[in-house]
Amino acid sequence: MDSNADVSRPLFVSLLAGAAAGASVDTSLFPLDTIKTRLQSAKGFQASGGFSGVYQGLSSALIGSAPSAALFFCTYDFLKHRLVNIQGDLPAGATHMMAASCGEVSACLARVPTEIIKQRLQTGQYTGYRQAVSTIFKFEGLWGFYRGYFTTVVREIPFACIQFPLYEYLKATFATRTTSQGKETIPGLAAICGSASGACAAFITTPFDVTKTRIMLSSRDGTGHQYKGFANTISRIAREEGKLALFKGAVPRVMWMSLGGAIFLGSYEVVVDLFT
Helix, strand or coil, X not given: XXXXXXXXXXXXXXXXHHHHHHHHHHHHCHHHHHHHHHHHCCCCCCCCXXXXXXXXXXXXXXXXXXXXXXXXXXXHHHHHHHHHHHCCCCCHHHHHHHHHHHHHHHHHHHHHHHHHHXXXXXXXXXXXXXXXXXXXXHHHCXXXXXXXXXXXXXXXXXXXHHHXXXXXXXXXXXXXXXXXXXXXXXXHHHHHHHHXXXXXXXXXXXXXXXHHHHXXXXXXXXXXXXXXXXXXXXXXXXXXXXXXXXXXXXXXXXXXXXXXXXXXXXXXXHHHHHHC
């Protein structure tokens, strides 16, 4: 992939590559996500469904995966190169952090509503997609679909600030080669770089993920434990269940993000390579 082509990459390339990457991850690794969510649930793993029905909520995940990933990469690619043009002396790591953070804020607009429905289906609060949508709207209104938006952003920004600078560094070091046409990325090695960066970021941000899960599983229809606000929830979990409870689901989360990072960023680079 030519580095100059990367700078002037058309918006539709980022859109298609991001959508393909998001759908690929959610489809292939959904059972790991379900297990992680059930481990983090206040009801406990077995009460939330254990190892049965690990594909509950898949339809909601698929509805949100493509648009949220597309929004992320459109924002990330656009800002990454715009910041370089505006501030040429800005460190590469800072550029990637700022671009990734803005990308996550925009992606969460599509991700959070489907994430709420998905996690409540995963833990057995509702039996189907239609019931989940109608019940949430009835008891919580439109804003009920954005419960935990702030907490999700609080989780995603540190994750992105760790993953993407590390990914870009590893990719430039191990997965980029110089050809007669310029620098190009090797998708297979980029996938390995994505796996390593995703695993590191996943473990470090697990407490934010546990907090986000508890808030999203809270509901006003009496089917879930009640948690409200990021600071209140994270302190309550540590106080009532011990600090180690903030790392519930860390193993499947790291596995999911490690494999997901490889698939997500690897497939993204493959699709970009096809178009450029």
